[in-house]
Structure formats: structure tokens, C-alpha cells
Amino acid sequence: MHQPRLIMFAPAPVLRMGNRLRLDVKFVEGVAQHCEAWPGPVSCVLREGCGDIPFGAEYALDALPFDLRILGRHEPVALGHVEGADVILADADDTNLLSLVPLARQAGAKIAYVIEYTLQTRMQILMLDRQRSPLRKLRGAAWLLHQERRRRRAMHQADALQCNGYPAAESYGRLNGNAMTYMDGRLTPEVLATPADIKARQQHLRSGAPLRLIHSGRLEPMKGAQDLLPVMRELARLGVTAELDIYGSGSEAPAIAAGLAEFDGRVRLHPPVDFRNTLTRLNRESADLFLSCHRQSDPSCTYIEAMGGGLAVVGYANAMWRRMAELSQAGLHAPLGSVAGLAGRIATLDKDRETLIEMGDKALGFASARLFQDEFRRRMQHLRELVPATG
Template sequence: MIYPSKPNELILLPVLKAHRGPGGGLVLTQKYLDGAAEYAKHWDGEVTTLAEVSPTASSDMDHVEVHLDQNLRTRVEERPKALADLVQRITGAGAVVGFLDPSQAELTRQCFSRGIPVIHVCEYTLKTEFQIIDATRANFLRKLRRKIWIWNAERTRRELLGFVAGLQCNGVPIHDAYRPNRPDAFVFFDNRVRRSDVASDDDLARKAEVLRSAKPLRLIFGGRFVPMKGVLHLPRVARGLVDRGINFQFRIYGSGPEEARLVDAIRRNGVEDWVTIHQPMDFLSGWVPLLKREADLFVSCHPQGDPSSTYSEVMSCGVPIVGFANEAFMGIASHACSGFVRPLGDTESMAEQIAVLDRNREMLIESAYRGRNFAREHCFEKTFKRRAHHFAEAAKSWRRSRTR
């Protein structure tokens, strides 16, 4: 039997799918569970995740199996498969948090008609979705079909804006895109770095000392080795630095389907003595300390405007970013007054910018402080507190407007 929501229950409908674990529980990622738990600190009521269950596990590395009888800050339940059952389960909820997507269209409309406030989260602009498609290796007709589908999906998303109690936008570009339709849209910058892990003044002072010692510039990249992350541009940037006589080390962290091509590109560009590939590290115990200690500049060749948490997380660790002019990086760089933006796809311009920074290292030091200060105001705890408060205020305002 499916029971309605408890009074003022916050229902989360994540895009992330769960799978069944060996103990019979639902498996989600630690990153997701940490976020849900943070909402629970600031929501006056229970917080429950209704997760779709996939027959296969995701490729994430931080899987955690949870059970209904565990003493967690939040509950995790299997999402009812039938729409009618799902609507029954969320009836009476204080608020429902979903994702702005055509697959949620009928649910969103039914919630509107039943007086259930829905706050949708959104990330990609139409431009970015087209860029992601262009970054793939699909043929022209397949890309065209996908773009037509995305174009129609965007029309549906904009129609849904009139049925929601609130909208949360991950990053500046999507906020700018929907603000004319939803002036009350809330913008946030995704960030997994907690306040206690943000680079301190002492951390930045030590890095500044290394930069001023004229040691080789320590470049770094971390992310999935997939076309949308632009990893195959990195060896060409390194080649440009070698040709300019720059003394540097470039460490690339990650894994994925493009790894063999990346290795080959490093060899073809003759930069094996400067560029090394490393396996992904645990985020909190490995990646964050590494960035704070051993990185001077993050090189981002993302050819599209995915609002990656990488930008704010790298800034949190006191590492400035040089990156392609995708709309997400331009947005956060403008807000943070930190970072160095180069034309999309122009690896020679990227190499020239790094060469300029190598000769003018005080620019790196200043950018590191500016980025750290911005990211500290958008750390994990502050971001989720603001988002939870927005859920509550949006639901309250929407209910008031319905009773006028």
C-alpha cells in the first residue's frame, strides 16, 4: 500500500538512479546522500528520496547501500513506477524537488492541479546541449536527430515553468536563459568542498612562495576522459608550451573511454616528458589535498557549458583556472573575478595565456585568492542551506498565491 506524504515532508526525485545492493538495500552515491543530509539540517520536517531503481549499477565510484531501517538523516525509498501511485505518495508533501525535463511533464502538471508545490532544478542551456552533441563522434544525421529532440524538449521545459513553485538554476547561463520567464529563479554554484576544506590563507601563502621561487609551473586537470570534457585538447596545449620554452609539469587525473586516444595524443605531440596520466583519486582524502598542495593552475578545455562543480571546487582549493570560453566558465569567472578565459577550441591561445602567466606569476597568486574567496561563500554547507531555504520559501509563496 502506498501512503501519502507526512506533513511538511520534503520529497526529492533525483535524476540519479539507484540499484539494488547485495544486502537488498538501495545503492546511491555518497555525494548524493551527503547533499540530501545537508538539506535535512535546514528543512523543518522529514526529507525523503524517492529513487528510480535501475537493473544495473552506475559507473560512480562512491556507492553506498542504504536500508529503510537505518538511522539516517534522510530516508530513501523506491520510487513508485506508476504515475498514479507516485502522485498518491507525494500528495500532501511540503515540497517536491525534481528536474526540469520532459519526462517530468505530466507529473508536474498533476502536482500543479493537486496543489503540490514543485521546485525543479535545471542545468543545461539549449546552446550547451547542442555543444555536448557536437562533441560526440556520432554522424551528422544522428546529431541532427538528437538536436531536433532537444529543441522540442526545450519547448516543453519552458512550458513547465508556468506550473512550478520555484526554479533552481545550476550556474549563470541557465539562470540567464530562464530568468525572463521566471524572475524569481534561484542561482547556485554546485560545490562539494566543505568550509573546513577550503584553502586557508596559510595554504595560499605556501603556494605563492613556490610560485615566486621560479620552480616549474604545476599544471593539472581532473575529470572524465570523455569528448565533452575536451581531454584530447590537453596534449596540444602542452605542445604549445614546449614550443614556447615553458618549464612545466602537467598531471592529468581521470579515466574513461578516451584514455587510449589521450595516451596516443600525448605520444604524437611528443610531450611524454612533461605530461603524465594518473588514476582518479578519492575526492576529499586525495583530490582536495592535492589541489591545495601541489597545483598552480587548472587547465580546462571543456568545449561546452556544462556547469561542472569542478570550477568552484578547484577555486575552493586556491587553484586558478585557465579555460575555454564556454558559457559556464565565463559565467563563474565573471562572478568570481578569477580565471583566464580563452577562445573555444584554441589551444594555441591557451598555451600563450599560460606562457604569459608563467612570466607574470603574481597574476596567478591574485587569481587564486579571488577564486578562493568566491568559492568560500559558495561552499557545500552554505550552498545547500540556501537551497533548502529557497525550497521552503518558494513552496510557501506558491501556496499563498493559490489562495488569493
């Protein structure tokens, strides 16, 4: 019986270390899961070009549970890279992979694209780049528009499309008659908030104790990290007693650290922590509300992962959180860039803590229905249906 081959073009980093490779640990674990779920051999294609892999490990090529091929930094994808494939899975965010459809046709393979960023998000990232002059931003915008035409054509011609998050689905889902939407995240049953966690948080909130806010992620301008302290400043002006723990690192970290003194210990900056062993516990046990200043409309997994800890979310009304908040009823949103709006929403929930408790319950329910295993299972079934003979 024929075993269909899946070839994945992944955006993961890779470094050659003599006769060994340095790879991202989560990438290796993720492909191993694909190997378990796919009814045939799995191959992966990566491209050289990264500087470092913070959460990486060294592997011997022959010890990996999948075939791996490495392209040079500027090596074009060719027919030889897809020959033997039954299904090709590729990242439509990578402009180097937007010419794969003709190669897939030549190889007799089906091709599915995964898409995460929308044109709006790419433009937001470009305009928030402090290193680019106005002229360079104009040129960058023209380049993005050209690549967007290529991207839309490729997704339209593909055999399937997987949209990561609501913005991608709304922007691109209608381009392909075989499109699905999924929520990316790392939630598993054992990291969800327990009844004991929920009870303890409810007791804290009903006691009238200061509201405990938490934020985690990259501390970069495009992530809105520069708004964290202004939100706390505005809350103080509104008479709201609240605390904020920030977990992360990035270019905004020095400015945040320099501004902590004015808050008399109510705002604390911590280095990044491990998601599974530490961050999920902090979300469950040490916070009442997740504060997001994220301006981009990308499908940040931070929302769903915070909600898995039973946390309501207050954030900017980017396309992702606005839609997720409407569907989940698990938080509030404020106009993009409105620090006063965010603080006002938090102040409202501080006064109405029963509503905050109810939102936390809805957050947990929403996240529990979108665990990693369930979303991954749906994605793999979608791919298997491209090869009907495999069932």
C-alpha cells in the first residue's frame, strides 16, 4: 500500500555545527508530532540564514525522526526539492515559497499553504520600524504590495489553505475553496486553570485586594510594550490600585526598567520564563487580568494562552483581539493606541469584579475548546483529505 509523503517547508531556524545541526527544540518536537499523525514518511526543508537559536539544541542529522534538507541562504527552491511528495505544506508568509504551485504540479503533488500575517499587519510592522527612513518605508510598502499580489495568486491556486487566526481567515479565506481556520497555541489540558485556581482568584477579587495584572511577550515597539507603564500611570490617575508583572525582554526593556521607580514596587519587570513550567502557573495563580498593548493584527497565541489560565484580557482592538473578544466574551478592547481607553476598561472591571470573574470563566471555556491537540488534529485531517486513498 502506498504511503503518502508529506514535505514541509518550515520557517524554523537552523545552524550547522560541524557535522551536527542546531535546531529549535519546539520545531523538532512539532515535526515529530507530524510524523506520528501523518500516514507516511515526513520530510522537512529549512533554509540557512539565522544568527542564533536561543531555545535550541544540537542534533545529529541521522538521529532526527524525519528527513531534513537544508537550503542555502539564497538557494532557490527547485523541482528536486519536492519530487516524491504527495502533499506539500508551505508557509505563505515566506516570499521564497510563493512559486511552489507550478513545482507541485510538475511533481504530481498537492500543495497546502499556511498563512498568518495579513497585508495590514505587514504594513504595521513596516511603519513601526524605527530604523527606516520615510523613503525606505515607501519603498518597503511598494515591495509588500508586489509580494501581496504573488501571495494571493499562490493561495488561490493551491489545493488547500490553512489560516492561522481570524484576520488571516477574513483576508484570505475566500481565495481558496478548501480553506480552514485554526488557533495556534501551546495549551494542553494539564496547563489549564483548575477549579482550585479559579476559586482562589475569585476569593482574591472579592476581597477587594489590588487588581493583579500580568503581561508577557517580546518588549518591542511593534508589540506595544512602550504603552505598559503609561497604562499604569493612567490607572493611578483614575484612582485604581493595581499591580503589574511584566515578563519578557526586548528593546523597550531598558526604558521600562528605568521607569519602575515611580510605581513604588507595584510594577515589576522579570526576564522571560518558560511557558509550560512557569508562565502557565503564573497565569493561573498570580494574576487576575492579562494586559495586552499589542497593536498588530497577527494571531498572537498570547491571548488564548492567557485565557487558558482563566484570565480575562484587556487589549487594543486589533483585528485579532477584537474578533476573539466578540466571540469569547472574555475581555474588553480599546481603540488602537489609546492608553486612556485601556486604563478605562481596566478601571471598569476593577469596579465590577463579578463581571471580571464571569469573563475569566468564559476565557477558560473558550481556550479549553481550542487546545493544541484538537487544533493540530483538525489541521492534519485537512491535509490527509488531499490524498483520499490514505483515508
